[in-house]
Amino acid sequence: MEKIKVAVIGPGNIGSDLMYKIFRSKNLEMALMAGIVESEGIKRAASLGVPVSTEGVGAVAVRRDIKIAFDATSAAAHVKFNWPALKEARIVAIDLTPAAVGPYCVPSVNLDALQAEPNINLVTCGGQATIPIVHAVSKVAGAEYAEIVACISSKSAGPGTRANMDEFTETTSKALETVGGADRGKAIIVLNPAEPPVKMTNTILVKVKNPEVGFDRIRQSILQIVSKVEQYVPRYRLRVPPTMEGDKVTTIVQVEGQGDFLPKFSGNLDIINAAAIAAAERIAENMLKGGTA
Amino acid sequence: MTVQKISMIDTTLRDGSHALRHRFTPELAAAIAGGLDRCGVPIIELSHGDGLGGSSYTYGFSKCSEFDLLRAAAEKLKNSKLAVLLLPGIGTIEDLKKAHECGARAVRVATHVTEADVSEQHIKAAKEMGMFAVGFLMMAHMSPPQAIAEEARKMESYGADYINLADSAGYLLPEDVTARIKAVRAAVKIPIGFHAHNNLGLAVANSLAAVDAGAEYIDATLRGLGAGAGNTQIEVLTGVLQRKGIETGLNFYGLMDLAEQVVMPIMLRPQVIDNGSLMLGYAGVYSSFLLHVYAAAEKYELEPRDILVELGKRKMVGGQEDMIIDVAYQLKNNP
Numbered sequence: 001m002e003k004i005k006v007a008v009i010g011p012g013n014i015g016s017d018l019m020y021k022i023f024r025s026k027n028l029e030m031a032l033m034a035g036i037v038e039s040e041g042i043k044r045a046a047s048l049g050v051p052v053s054t055e056g057v058g059a060v061a062v063r064r065d066i067k068i069a070f071d072a073t074s075a076a077a078h079v080k081f082n083w084p085a086l087k088e089a090r091i092v093a094i095d096l097t098p099a100a101v102g103p104y105c106v107p108s109v110n111l112d113a114l115q116a117e118p119n120i121n122l123v124t125c126g127g128q129a130t131i132p133i134v135h136a137v138s139k140v141a142g143a144e145y146a147e148i149v150a151c152i153s154s155k156s157a158g159p160g161t162r163a164n165m166d167e168f169t170e171t172t173s174k175a176l177e178t179v180g181g182a183d184r185g186k187a188i189i190v191l192n193p194a195e196p197p198v199k200m201t202n203t204i205l206v207k208v209k210n211p212e213v214g215f216d217r218i219r220q221s222i223l224q225i226v227s228k229v230e231q232y233v234p235r236y237r238l239r240v241p242p243t244m245e246g247d248k249v250t251t252i253v254q255v256e257g258q259g260d261f262l263p264k265f266s267g268n269l270d271i272i273n274a275a276a277i278a279a280a281e282r283i284a285e286n287m288l289k290g291g292t293a
Numbered sequence: 294m295t296v297q298k299i300s301m302i303d304t305t306l307r308d309g310s311h312a313l314r315h316r317f318t319p320e321l322a323a324a325i326a327g328g329l330d331r332c333g334v335p336i337i338e339l340s341h342g343d344g345l346g347g348s349s350y351t352y353g354f355s356k357c358s359e360f361d362l363l364r365a366a367a368e369k370l371k372n373s374k375l376a377v378l379l380l381p382g383i384g385t386i387e388d389l390k391k392a393h394e395c396g397a398r399a400v401r402v403a404t405h406v407t408e409a410d411v412s413e414q415h416i417k418a419a420k421e422m423g424m425f426a427v428g429f430l431m432m433a434h435m436s437p438p439q440a441i442a443e444e445a446r447k448m449e450s451y452g453a454d455y456i457n458l459a460d461s462a463g464y465l466l467p468e469d470v471t472a473r474i475k476a477v478r479a480a481v482k483i484p485i486g487f488h489a490h491n492n493l494g495l496a497v498a499n500s501l502a503a504v505d506a507g508a509e510y511i512d513a514t515l516r517g518l519g520a521g522a523g524n525t526q527i528e529v530l531t532g533v534l535q536r537k538g539i540e541t542g543l544n545f546y547g548l549m550d551l552a553e554q555v556v557m558p559i560m561l562r563p564q565v566i567d568n569g570s571l572m573l574g575y576a577g578v579y580s581s582f583l584l585h586v587y588a589a590a591e592k593y594e595l596e597p598r599d600i601l602v603e604l605g606k607r608k609m610v611g612g613q614e615d616m617i618i619d620v621a622y623q624l625k626n627n628p
Contacts, residue, residue, distance in 0.1 A: 147350050149615040154408060162410045165381040186349055189382040193407040194608035203615035205350040240622045248350065252619050 004284035005031035007060040007091075009082055010072035011041025011052075013158065013262055014096060014269060018070050019045060020260035021277045027284045028277070031066050034059050057082045061089040067287060068092045068280050074160065075099040075167075083119060092283055093119040094276050098167045104175045107278040108132045108228040115282050123175045124168050125268035126150030126187060126202060128275045129236070133204040133251050134180030136225040140217050141249075142209030146182035148172065151190045153197035156266035165189060182206065200255045200267035201239060208247050215244040222251060232278035233271050234258060298540045299504055302486065302512045303329050303527055305556065306339035306366065307378050309518035311581045313561060315341055315348065315355040319365035324555050325515070327369030332547040334527075336399060336425075338376040338512075339366050342520060342581055343612065344403060345377055345384030345392055351615050352383075352581070360395045367396025374398045374425060380612060381411045386418045393422050401457060402448075403429035405610045406436045409444035416451040427486070428453035431611045434464040434577055438476030445477045445485075455484040455510055460499060461611055463492030463521055463574040467502035474506035486510030489525045491517060492574025494566055496525040497533060504539065515552040518560065521580030522570035528552050569597050576605030585614050589621040599624060 006028050008015045015033070022030040033045035036056045046052045053059030060069050069091050071082050078099040086093045095102060102119030105111060109132055114120050122128065130148040137143055150172075161168060169187045176185025192198045208218070222242050229236045233255065240252035255267030262269050306325055310317055322339060329337050340359050341347030348355040359377075367375050376399035377392045389400055400419045402412040412428060419426040428448025433441060445456040458473055465473075470487065477485050487503035489496040489512070500511050513530050517523035528548040534541050569583050578601050586604075590597040603620045 149351050149613075151613060151616070159410075162408075164414060165411050166385040166387070166414065169382065169385055170387075186346075188349070188351065188612065190610065190612040191382070191405065191408050191411065192608070192610050192613065193405065201616070201619070203351070203618070207350075240619055250618065252615070252622075 001026065002288060003027050003029035004068060004287055005029045005066045006068040006070065006280060007032040007034055007063070007066050008070045008072060009034045009057055009060060011035040011039055011045060012072060014273060015070070015072040016041050016044060017261040017269060017273050018072060018276065019050065021273055025277060025281060027288060028068070028280055032060060032063060057085040060091065061085045066091055068094060068283060070094045070096060070276055070280070072096045087118065094280050095119060095121045096272060096276055098124070098171050100171065104179050105275070105279050106131045106135070106175070106179050107232060107275050108225055109135045109179055111279055111282055115286055120279055122272050122276050123179070124172045125152070125200070125272045126168065126189060127172045127175045128271045129200065129202045129253060129255055129268070130204045131175055131180045132225045132229050133222055133253065134176055134182055134206055136221040137206045137208060137218055137249055138181030140221045141211065141213045143180065143182035143206050144209050145184045145186070145207040146176045146180055147186045147188070147205045148176065149188045149190065149203045150268070151192055151198065151201045152268045153265050154191045154193035155197045156200070156268055157191050197263070197265040199265050200271070202253050202255070204251045204253070206249045208249060211247040218242065218244065218249055226253070233274045235267065236271065296538070296540045298509070299534060300335050300510050301527060301530070301541055301543060302336045302338055302376070302510055303334045303514060304338040304512050304524065305514040305518050306337065306362070308342060308520055308524050309514050311342035311520035311584070312518050312523065312564065313559065314584065315353045317362055318357050319361050321559065322362040323365040323369050325551070326366035326373070326375070328547070328551040328555060330370045330373040332544040332551065333542045334373055336376050337366065337370070337373045338378060338401065339363055340377040340392070343383055344380040345388040347383055360391055363392055363395035363397055376401060378403055378429070379415055380404070381415050383612060386415060389415065389418060390422070393424065397424070399425035399427065401427040401429040403431050403459070406430045406432050406441055406444060409447040412448060413451045416448065416453055420452040425454050426452060427455055427457050429457045429459060431459045431461045432579065433458040433460050433473055434462055434469065435608070438472045441473055442476040442480035446480050449481045449483055453483060455486055456481060457486035457488055457510065457512070459488035460490060461579050462577045463490030463496070463580060464577040465495070465499060467495065467498050470499045470502040471506045474503050474508050478507045484509040486512065488512035490519065490574070490580045491522040491524065491566065492570045492580065496523070497530055500525045500530055501533065504534070515548065515556040516560065517564045518556055519580070521573045521583050522566040523564040569601065572598050572601040576602050578604045579609065579611045582614055582617060585617050589617045593621040593625045595621055595624055
């Protein structure tokens with residue numbers, strides 16, 4: 001079957017894990033791994049038979065056959081170098097950095113509306129895990145306020161996350177509102193150093209506007225979206241099923257990774273990558289159907 | 294020989310906020326902060342118990358905005374420095390800027406004892422604002438002395454003015470405190486402070502152990518008001534240090550009166566070591582979990598002790614109050 005050629009920019013942990021997920025994809029082909037130095041990630045990709053370059057986004061932009069590029073570098077690099085070059089080359093950008101040049105995408109919630117966008121942003125790992133639940137609640141009962149607590153193992157929090165905790169809380173809070181549909185969002189992140197490492201666990205608390213729609217409808221809506229997320233994040237599951245007290249709905253979800261490149265406990269890294277792949281697959285599908293490839 | 298001097302940080306308006314379920318009002322903040330200022334307390338900490346931005350379902354909503362409380366307290370201060378607590382992951386630099394506008398001149402940036410590197414951005418931002426910045430390591434019982442020293446060194450490198458070790462679970466024995474303070478002292482050039490909880494009845498003893506090991510800053514609260522069994526009682530420690538011949542510069546009687554006349558009447562429960570608090574200390578659980586554990590125990594018809602022991606086993610850290618529900622649910626459904 002015909003596939004859409006894609007590139008990964010940034011051969012770090014995230015980029016390498018994306019590569020393994022692309023290998024499994026039915027309509028994406030790993031056409032290039034681009035970095036800026038001769039790194040472990042570049043060597044790994046090369047040893048797996050993937051074309052590599054240390055010319056960064058420049059190497060991507062000159063490849064007329066590449067239609068989609070995943071950016072797993074940094075917000076600064078995305079804004080300064082990668083996005084301008086990709087835009088110029090008319091390559092769709094799937095942005096895993098916090099740059100958020102394009103709209104936030106949470107596949108189970110709003111991918112349908114975003115499949116024609118030239119640049120989409122994947123929010124944060126915590127956002128990918130919690131926004132679907134907030135959306136499921138707000139859709140049927142309205143959401144005056146949504147609060148999430150994301151707990152990840154210390155080992156799965158890379159230097160980028162650690163050096164910029166505010167970026168996580170601020171970006172996730174904003175997306176709880178714009179994508180989740182809450183009037184006000186609040187995100188909290190906690191790092192837990194326990195050994196063996198804890199799996200990513202997220203608590204979602206929503207204050208609903210219309211509790212009279214009844215818990216049954218809210219619960220059904222949550223269960224539906226959980227199975228929708230499970231389609232692209234196989235180990236996404238309800239840890240504590242929804243409960244409702246007054247106008248407060250509480251749900252706890254846990255995410256275990258698929259162990260492609262990153263260890264299984266880093267469900268946080270897995271879910272943002274899985275969401276990126278889900279988005280790219282849909283865009284690729286449209287390209288294949290529409291013949292724009 | 295020069296007289297040993299200790300600077301006391303009063304955290305009645307921050308750690309004490311837990312015990313009042315975050316119901317402080319501007320009037321109370323003004324009365325307590327004003328009183329502490331008159332008693333010569335050099336630093337007064339005020340914010341939600343879980344730090345700036347802590348007002349939430351998970352940690353409890355504040356009755357009044359912490360910024361209003363800060364403004365009310367700041368107005369009453371002549372000599373004391375107003376401080377806030379900030380936990381990266383909960384509060385942000387934006388929150389800190391607002392607190393600064395409301396009169397906060399110091400910040401204690403708190404991380405779990407193994408996670409000092411998440412404080413870099415916040416400590417540096419505080420220093421840029423000209424604030425006094427403290428590196429605050431929580432749950433100090435969960436890491437050995439040498440490892441804590443490494444984390445302290447990181448905070449020193451970000452520009453912290455002193456390092457505060459917090460026995461957030463009230464778990465440490467005096468000799469454990471001594472070992473930790475000494476290890477950090479040997480690793481950094483900046484002063485060391487200590488924050489105790491009285492869950493095992495050791496808050497004053499542990500504070501003394503810290504002083505003897507070279508700590509120069511000690512946290513305390515009026516009447517011991519604080520999470521779990523509360524903190525080191527400031528009027529008691531002041532008396533004890535006077536007996537020991539250590540200079541605090543505090544008005545002993547003034548603090549006693551403030552505790553009895555202003556704080557005691559507003560307390561929701563006596564600050565004693567009840568069974569739940571004792572279990573916090575025994576099992577090594579973050580003290581502010583206590584009241585949330587009582588609520589979950591009631592909801593799921595469980596024994597609070599069982600929830601606390603399980604939380605300790607799972608090595609939950611500060612800020613993971615949300616996991617109390619998880620533990621209660623799992624105990625109930627998958628015992």
